[in-house]
Amino acid sequence: MAQSINVGIIGFGTVGSGAYRVLRDGAQKIASTAGGPVRVTRVADIDWKRPRLVRVPERLRTTDAREILRDPGIQIVVETIGGVRPLGLVMEALRAGKNVATSNKELIAKHGGKILEEADRRGLDVMFEGAVGGGIPVIRPLKVCLAANRIHRIMGIVNGTTNYILSKMDAEGRDFDEVLAEAQALGYAEPDPRSDIEGYDAAYKLAILASIAFNSRVRLGDVYREGIRRIRAVDMDYARELGYVIKLLAIGADTPAGLELRVHPVMLPRRHPLAAVNDVFNAIFVEASAADQVMFFGRGAGHLPTGSAVAGDVLDIARNIRHGATGRVPCTCFERKPAKSMDAVEAKYYIRMQVADRPGVLAQIAAVFGEEKVSLASVVQKASGGNRAEIVWVTHTAREERVRRSLGRVARLGAVNSVSSRIRVHEV
């Protein structure tokens, strides 16, 4: 039997313990597939007193991550701490000649360029299949299977918490705050849900996906981000009437004017493949020059699914080690594409507003849209009691900046109480 390839895991939380469990339970299959055993020989965590989903033998435990970096017998470091703090550890691991598998989306989104550059310089592997889409294979399929394609667009439901909330709101007609509270009680949403609800998590994932899809390193700051807090049950009702479903999408598009990079709620036609992706499930939909439409669906988070992705990376690295071929799939950001300004993005818009219920108001608002050259596709006005009315507009395709400017002017009209919602509409 070939010599064992040894793995050290740094950070033994949800994902770290998942990866440990998948590597342990699949040891026999992994050994057959990788041409020899792959063993976790060390696990570092600062606190071994917390209750864990998996038990690690005493002799493998340490509280000092640097013990793993100093261990010459370890060839693969699994980083599952999360956040940007482990940057130093990861760079140190590479400088010590170790390959890295990580599920850390924030780290890769913010420092991927630096990390991959160091890995490429040293001919080492850095893999991060678990950073996007949890257990869904998507990074490797994009980097390898679809590598001969030009990717035009990528649209993902990449955050399970917000998808769960929106699915519940749609299915049960309930409002945001109520469903969020339930999701928190069930453990589907964090006590501080901002990273999910406000789209930060999705933005990290989009930065990673788009960098790979478009072969150009995306700066996180170039990703436009808008969360789901302002969506109301009534928006869900209008969406349903219009034949749409509301999803928080991470959208990347390669256009002549630059890369569109945006995370925001979208009204998606009910027949679109992403429209059927509900609850905590994730999916990434890709439009490519040759393969055309491709979608990857599955569990976007969790102990075992994300552990599965990390273990798959470990196995792939192990094969490279055995063949002396680490670094064989280097960073593929060999182009430099500018980001397109959000102002220049074009879309249809659904706009819901509260106005005074009196003659001439609708015409007054429509005139503003007309002056800003935002063409209107449909309008519905409903009395909502107490001399107030609700108006819902759907525009034709218009430039974001014109819509923004229109709504700024409309909001200042005396007859307009508030512009409650503005949701971009995706046409197939």
Next chain:
Amino acid sequence: MAQSINVGIIGFGTVGSGAYRVLRDGAQKIASTAGGPVRVTRVADIDWKRPRLVRVPERLRTTDAREILRDPGIQIVVETIGGVRPLGLVMEALRAGKNVATSNKELIAKHGGKILEEADRRGLDVMFEGAVGGGIPVIRPLKVCLAANRIHRIMGIVNGTTNYILSKMDAEGRDFDEVLAEAQALGYAEPDPRSDIEGYDAAYKLAILASIAFNSRVRLGDVYREGIRRIRAVDMDYARELGYVIKLLAIGADTPAGLELRVHPVMLPRRHPLAAVNDVFNAIFVEASAADQVMFFGRGAGHLPTGSAVAGDVLDIARNIRHGATGRVPCTCFERKPAKSMDAVEAKYYIRMQVADRPGVLAQIAAVFGEEKVSLASVVQKASGGNRAEIVWVTHTAREERVRRSLGRVARLGAVNSVSSRIRVHEV
């Protein structure tokens, strides 16, 4: 710039010309990704007079495939002839030290073991991402990304022609023969549609998928196969009433009693992710120990989608060549799992039959099911005119052999005119 890696294409039909076009149009991206140029230097086809979707320069053309096998400058052979005839060529290519990319499902399903064994012995790559699911990445994700999982079950819509026909029948309430004729006129079905309609094509793909998913070489003869010819518009109507949609599925399952390997129509709950896969689209749904549910969706056939898959393989092989690592993902059939007899498969069944419309008939039939220990979940009887009635039964989970035996006995009852349909029902 690194030395060019040269490719010879054998068979310039739909897929061969698609692969040529994708490799040509993506040359720059491919060179950047593969660390140097990848060039098609020779294309063999027996007939250069047929009209083609892509033009190949005269100097690359040959009518002699062996010219490619003899060319010491060619490291990768793309086999896109189809059928089992190219077996000799593929074996010869391997013996000549060349790597192979092929989209030939029949060849891999029937002779994959022999071909991969030869490749492994020589440390060469044989890749066949295009053989299943056209442009959908599924082989590599199963072999690499999900490699640490135990795959419990795989269910695929892997034949676009039959999915198109069933989707049309469902959406438009039309009958099989009419929709088939239309599909033929549109070029979605072959003039001789048997390979698709009777499930042969799906059986090839299942043999390949199951071999990889379950790490055990599947014999094509062990795949149970039943086509869609007997499905009628009225079955679609009943399915809809019951909350199902009818799909031709390729199902593989790893059970304690052996591998279930079967291609047949299935009534699938409308909320199942595969239920929304319509028209010529394909999808492969996987249930895995750690990743849980994963689905791959896209175009299962066609010039460019399948060409995309072949080009992705070529690119992956090129990277292996540059790193001296061909053969790094060898055959993964390192177990030997027996096939489970179809008789032992358990499922729910939808059964539609024509009977004489007179008292006692229903009881007489129900008695037969009872004696064979097939428990009934529901029954609907409708008069269909002329002293005849239609009865639709849905059973609880029962063994295939008991259902078959029951229906044999039922068909011999004097009051039963015919058993028109028997469709297995999938429960989530």
